[in-house]
Amino acid sequence: MRGRAQDFRRLYGAGPLHLIGALASFAVIGLAVFGWFEEPWESLKYILIWFLGAVLAHDMVLLPLYSVLDRLARMRLPGHSPAPRRTRPGGWVYVRVPLILSGLILLVFGAEIFEEGDATFFTASGQHQHVYLGRYLLIVACMFGVSLLAFLLSRLRARAGTRARAGE
């Protein structure tokens, strides 16, 4: 009995429960995909494009772009030579955090900020989307402002610490 279980594990790469779980999961996925295939081809085509496109946009554009920007910035910013300098707080984080958050908000609300659905939005709600760009820029400005303050505070604190140590 034990020998057979081990054979299964060796051939399949996991226990039988794993296989049962996988098959159950794929059965439901199959039903869902069949549901999609009930759609007329005109819709189905775009569903498939969006499903694959979302993955490609994320894995092949968004993440690589982030990594490249990160590396470029590290090369240019002072204090980030290959050898770590931990004597003073890193400055890059004060740019990176508001930048990431601005990017995130733009990613989520970009459609309304760029008035992408304005015609539909107007006929639906009687409103226009032109207010959002200004609000977004204000939020971005606030975030960078707070970050700048935090950066100055950390520098002051670091300087005070150095002085205190010098005075000991």
Add this chain to the structure above:
Amino acid sequence: MKLIDPDRPPPGPFRESFWRSPLRGPWLTSVLGLALLVAIPLIAVTGFLSNAAYNPRLGGNSVGRTLGPLDFYLFTWPTHPSWLYAFTQGVHVTAGLAAFPILLAKLWSVFPRLFEWPPVRSPAHALERLSLAFLVGGALFEFATGILDIQYAYLFKFFFTDAHYYGAWAFTAAFVFHVAIKFTTMRSAVASRRALRPLMDGLASTAPEPAAAIPGSLVAAAPAAPTMSRRALLGTVATGSLFLFVQGLGDSLGGPLRGLSILGPRDRFGSGPNGFTVNRTALAARITREQVGAAWSLELSGAGRTIHLSREQLLAMTQHTYDLPIACVEGWSTTQRWTGVRVRDLRALLGQGAGASATATSLETDGVFSAATLAHNEVADARTLLALRVNGQQLSLDHGYPARIIGPALPGVHCTKWVARISFGESSA
């Protein structure tokens, strides 16, 4: 030479030395995974409840979708409490917005796994990777379509409801399998570093997680110097999540708290008693003044009879007033004071039996939701009205003049506006 040599990955991302972030590791991934383990089931359950709230088995409520084996409904959507749909849908959209940054961070944390080498180790591994395609693809598809839908940006050229519904099933199935096979890994990875202990580290004491020797552990083999601490990374994710949470919260609570939601897609429209959010304007529905003028009358049919009532006749019937929310699938809600005739009184006029459902049809001809069928419990509920007035005033044209449906725990688009006909029929659900 073998085409796929397990010990010699091709250059680039397939080599472990390519990945340099010192923050990646099982602890970080597990903490983000744990947060999603709370959020995703909440979003999935409220999403499936939203579908159930439409009572898709009734009339044309499935909007053309053929019901399949995945459409099992254990109950008719209740009418108590009246804010039930506002609540479940508010949770769905708000939690969905708040979970999005966590999802992005989680995907970033496991990005090296996409380039695993060798690509397939065993049949079990092959099934896991195939399942991951539906997990990641499904997650991104669901979040992308949901986020665009609340902004009315139909950049995708398919019907949102069907695609989002089936996408949810595919994603949920892949998610449950993923949790089942990763749960113990997550639990031990969180426990191994004493849960939240790494959050105490500032930048100076931020070091790679201890596990670099294990291949595929997500810990960089040749890490770069840290430029931010784990605390700062998770803090950034939490800030983004909190910001989006507040956007959703303000939108779904409405009232004075609506102001919290600076980028929330929907806001009040107009001023005065009729100054609240509109979902579909009379302009969009192509409703003309002539259609709703003196010639308008309500057609009631059921129990083999058809009668017509003018607006004056409706106003002469006993009027009832209730505070009820319009709760939109897009997450926003607005509670107003509605006055009108009970739908069940209209049913009684025809002599139709108590178990009847009611289909309200709009004057509007080409809208997807120009007709909606209310289940027997909704019809029987005293608070389900054919509203003629709101906040003490006549309904505005954009809010459905001369008469609209409003009912407790009813999805917004089932509150049919510019009602032309109500037909009652025996219903099984």
